[in-house]
Amino acid sequence: MTVLPITVGILVAGGIYLLCQPGLVRIVFGITLLSHGANLVLLSSGVSAWRGEPLTGTADPADAGDPLPMAFVLTAIVITLAVTVFMLALARIGHDDSTRHMPDTGEDHRA
Amino acid sequence: MTGSLLPLLVVVPLLGAALGALVPGSIARVMLVLSPVLTTAGGVALLVTHGDTPVLAQDVGGFVAGIAIPLVSDTFTAVMITVTGLTTTACIVFALITGEARLRFFPTLVMMLSAGVNGALLTGDLFNLFVFIEVMLLPSYALIAMTGTWRRLGVGRLFVVINLVTSTILLIGIGLVYGVAGSVNLAVLTDMDADDPRFRLAVGVVLLALTVKAGVVPMHGWLPRAYPATSATVMALFSALHTKVAIYAVFRIHQTVLDGAAEWMTLLLVLFTLTMLVGAYGSLGERMVRRSLAWQMIAGVGYILVGVGIGTQLGLAAGLFYMVHHILVMGSLLLSSGAIEHAYRTNQFVGLSGLMRRERLLAVIMALGMMSLIGFPPSSGFFGKVGIARAVADLDGFQIWLVLGALLVASIGTLLAMSRLWADVFWGPPMEEMPSRGKGHTEPPVVPDDTRMRLRTLVPAGALLLMSLAIFVVPGPLWELCLQAADGLLDVTAYVETVTAS
Numbered sequence: 001m002t003v004l005p006i007t008v009g010i011l012v013a014g015g016i017y018l019l020c021q022p023g024l025v026r027i028v029f030g031i032t033l034l035s036h037g038a039n040l041v042l043l044s045s046g047v048s049a050w051r052g053e054p055l056t057g058t059a060d061p062a063d064a065g066d067p068l069p070m071a072f073v074l075t076a077i078v079i080t081l082a083v084t085v086f087m088l089a090l091a092r093i094g095h096d097d098s099t100r101h102m103p104d105t106g107e108d109h110r111a
Numbered sequence: 112m113t114g115s116l117l118p119l120l121v122v123v124p125l126l127g128a129a130l131g132a133l134v135p136g137s138i139a140r141v142m143l144v145l146s147p148v149l150t151t152a153g154g155v156a157l158l159v160t161h162g163d164t165p166v167l168a169q170d171v172g173g174f175v176a177g178i179a180i181p182l183v184s185d186t187f188t189a190v191m192i193t194v195t196g197l198t199t200t201a202c203i204v205f206a207l208i209t210g211e212a213r214l215r216f217f218p219t220l221v222m223m224l225s226a227g228v229n230g231a232l233l234t235g236d237l238f239n240l241f242v243f244i245e246v247m248l249l250p251s252y253a254l255i256a257m258t259g260t261w262r263r264l265g266v267g268r269l270f271v272v273i274n275l276v277t278s279t280i281l282l283i284g285i286g287l288v289y290g291v292a293g294s295v296n297l298a299v300l301t302d303m304d305a306d307d308p309r310f311r312l313a314v315g316v317v318l319l320a321l322t323v324k325a326g327v328v329p330m331h332g333w334l335p336r337a338y339p340a341t342s343a344t345v346m347a348l349f350s351a352l353h354t355k356v357a358i359y360a361v362f363r364i365h366q367t368v369l370d371g372a373a374e375w376m377t378l379l380l381v382l383f384t385l386t387m388l389v390g391a392y393g394s395l396g397e398r399m400v401r402r403s404l405a406w407q408m409i410a411g412v413g414y415i416l417v418g419v420g421i422g423t424q425l426g427l428a429a430g431l432f433y434m435v436h437h438i439l440v441m442g443s444l445l446l447s448s449g450a451i452e453h454a455y456r457t458n459q460f461v462g463l464s465g466l467m468r469r470e471r472l473l474a475v476i477m478a479l480g481m482m483s484l485i486g487f488p489p490s491s492g493f494f495g496k497v498g499i500a501r502a503v504a505d506l507d508g509f510q511i512w513l514v515l516g517a518l519l520v521a522s523i524g525t526l527l528a529m530s531r532l533w534a535d536v537f538w539g540p541p542m543e544e545m546p547s548r549g550k551g552h553t554e555p556p557v558v559p560d561d562t563r564m565r566l567r568t569l570v571p572a573g574a575l576l577l578m579s580l581a582i583f584v585v586p587g588p589l590w591e592l593c594l595q596a597a598d599g600l601l602d603v604t605a606y607v608e609t610v611t612a613s
Contacts, residue, residue: 019276024268031275038282045290068178069289072238076282079245083275086252090268 004044011037024091028084035080039073046070112156114169117182117233120153120192121243124226128250131219140207143218147199147225154193158592161186165599166609168235181296181610183235187431187596191232191359194435197578198351198442199225201571205446206344208568209453214257220250224352231356235610237285237295237317240360241278244324247356248274251349258342266340273333277323284316298610300368301603314368321364324357326412328386335393335405343449343458346401350408350445351438358415358434362427365419366600380420380510384517386413391524395531400448400458403532404441407484410521411437414499417514423505427597429498432590436483436491436582443575444480447473450568451536455558460532464539470564474537476576481529483579486522491582496522498590 011033018030046066052059054067124146131139160167165186170179184192203221206212227247234240252274255267289295291310292303303310326334334354338346390410394403415437418430450473451466452458467474483490496518503514542558582589599606 019272027268027272031272031279034276034279035282038279038286041283042286042289045286069286072282072286072289075238075242079242079249079278080275082249083252083271086249087268087271087275090256090264090271093264 004040008037008040008044011040024087028087028091031087032080032084035076039076042069042072042076112153112160112167114167114182114184116153117167117169117184118171120150120233121182121226121230123149124222124229128219128222128226131222132216136213136215136218139218140212143203143212143221144200144207146222147196147203150225150229151193151196151200154189154191154196157184157189158186158193161189161595165605168609168612180239181235181298182230182233183298183606183610184233185596185599185606186592187359187362187599188232190431190435190592190596191355192229194438195228195232195351195355196225198438198575199348201442201446201575202344202348202351205347205449205568205571208565208570209344209449211258211342211344216253217257220254221348223250224254224348228352228356232359235297237288237297237300237364241281241285244281244356245278247352248278251353254345254348255337255341258345262340266337269333270337273337274324277320280323281317281320284313284318284320287313287316296610297363297367298603298607301370301607303368305368305370311369314364318361318364321357321361322382322416325354325361325416326386326409327382327416328389328409328413331386331389331409331412334409335397335402338405338408339399339401343401343445343452346405347442347445347449350441354408354412355434355438358412361416362419362430362600366422366427367603367606376420376422377510380417380506380513383413383416383420384513384521386410386416387517387521388413388524391521391528394525394528398460400451400460400463400532400536401445403528404444404448407525407528408437408441410525411441411484413521414495414518417499418502421502421505421514423502424594424597424601425498425502425505427600428590428593429495429502431593431596432498432586433495435589435593436495436579439575439579439582440480440483440490440492443572443579444477444484446572446575447477447480447569450564450572453568454562454564455542460535463536463542465537465541467537469542472566472569472573473564476569476572477537478533479576479580480572481533483576485526485529489580489583491579491586493583494586494590 015030015034015037018026018033021027046069051065052063054064127142127146131142166183168181168183170181172179203212206217212218224247227243230243231240231247234243252267252271255263255270285295291307291313292300294300305311323330338349387410390406390408390413393406393409397403397406415430415434418426418433448458451463455463457463479490483492486492486496499518500515503511506514543560
């Protein structure tokens with residue numbers, strides 16, 4: 001069972017590398033990798049071996065997988081997806097990461 | 112109030128948020144005011160109930176206890192819900208006065224934010240803490256992007272990235288806790304052996320993520336960058352809700368799950384006293400009212416968390432007392448700054464001068480608010496700091512000198528920073544005769560002679576300040592509540608029994 005930790009390690013390392021790069025799109029990719037790593041950690045907190053479906057009537061509870069980490073991962077994926085979409089929108093509006101110069105958003109800047 | 116009503120504190124603002132997006136703006140704004148008022152009323156009802164029932168719990172979803180989603184309330188929760196509800200009400204009233212609430216989706220976003228806050232305060236389960244923190248953050252991303260100056264866009268990215276990475280760390284920590292303990296229910300986790308190094312490491316990762324969200328030094332840098340770029344209303348909301356929810360979770364998890372483990376207390380105390388010092392002196396480098404106040408928010412985080420570092424009944428109660436004081440006073444100061452911006456269109460030191468003669472009521476409110484931050488009477492800050500100084504006696508040896516010294520030096524730093532703010536903004540020549548001190552883009556704007564603040568823009572700030580003064584005059588009831596809350600954190604038997612029985 002060393003595949004899972006190694007995969008998590010590679011994903012997190014790649015994610016952190018991309019987070020340190022300039023440009024929001026790369027950061028978004030970095031966060032995506034990082035959250036995949038986190039999801040694998042969550043999955044491995046249940047039993048990572050092959051198990052039956054955790055549905056009533058389909059598998060004996062003794063053989064069924066742990067449903068809770070799967071529910072965690074599902075929730076986490078939904079949340080990350082929502083924020084990724086928002087960040088891609090931010091990347092489209094701002095064009096660069098400058099906090100010193102006014103971005104051209106097409107709106108009125110008097111306020 | 113019974114346990115079965117607890118979900119309403121989340122459901123009502125969430126439903127309001129959904130409806131607020133559909134109905135016309137005027138109706139949405141009525142709902143916007145009602146939602147925090149109802150939250151506050153719920154908080155007060157909980158406080159009354161906890162007089163004789165220490166803990167209320169409700170399992171949502173009808174699963175067996177241990178799997179169901181528990182919502183739990185004790186005195187600590189009730190105090191937090193009441194105070195955050197009050198401050199949210201003040202912020203919303205201010206947004207209505209300045210017209211910010213007329214922005215499309217502002218009511219929806221704020222109601223969603225308060226649903227997330229109430230959920231995070233009530234939940235008795237680590238994973239749902241993560242979910243509710245996300246429910247709280249998603250509308251915040253949008254709020255930061257739609258209010259404030261043009262800097263908000265660049266700064267919004269910073270805020271989103273920091274919070275998302277921190278949430279990922281929190282999620283990893285929760286996964287590790289589940290892997291070690293087989294549960295993420297706080298009541299079940301109290302049975303875990305707190306000396307198991309794997310368990311401690313897992314909970315440590317969770318606490319690390321929460322301290323980043325709280326803005327503890329050395330993970331504080333994002334806060335004074337991000338917050339001042341939004342509008343004053345949104346900054347006041349965030350200051351009352353975001354960092355405080357993270358601090359609440361640190362209090363709760365550290366005390367119930369780890370039983371206040373002793374040997375890393377020195378490390379925690381060093382970090383928290385550093386937070387006090389860096390925050391207090393960080394203001395000195397800033398040349399804008401709200402940026403200066405943002406650093407004082409960090410200092411406040413240090414003062415509050417020192418309570419966890421001390422970890423005794425007095426310490427926890429003093430931390431909680433300071434939190435209540437800090438939420439009220441910071442809200443008052445930020446909304447005063449918002450009133451300045453509403454009338455004078457700037458909060459830079461170069462653009463403001465001689466406000467003391469021009470705006471007497473504002474001067475009184477901000478002077479008292481600043482004295483409260485420093486810890487002078489007559490204000491709640493005085494008793495906040497007295498409480499911490501008293502609790503320090505529970506420590507031993509050099510830790511006493513560490514905390515007392517930091518308390519003193521940090522208060523002097525706040526005094527310096529606030530006198531600078533005062534001298535630049537409230538003293539000096541009248542605004543009409545102000546010489547052009549600006550260079551380049553900081554040229555002060557031309558202010559017409561007859562520009563004055565409208566009295567009503569100061570009402571929310573004044574109301575919050577009055578609460579702070581009331582705490583100075585009658586500190587007894589709040590202190591009793593804080594002691595009761597600290598008892599609940601130290602002795603978790605009632606908490607565990609109620610959660611597992613419901």
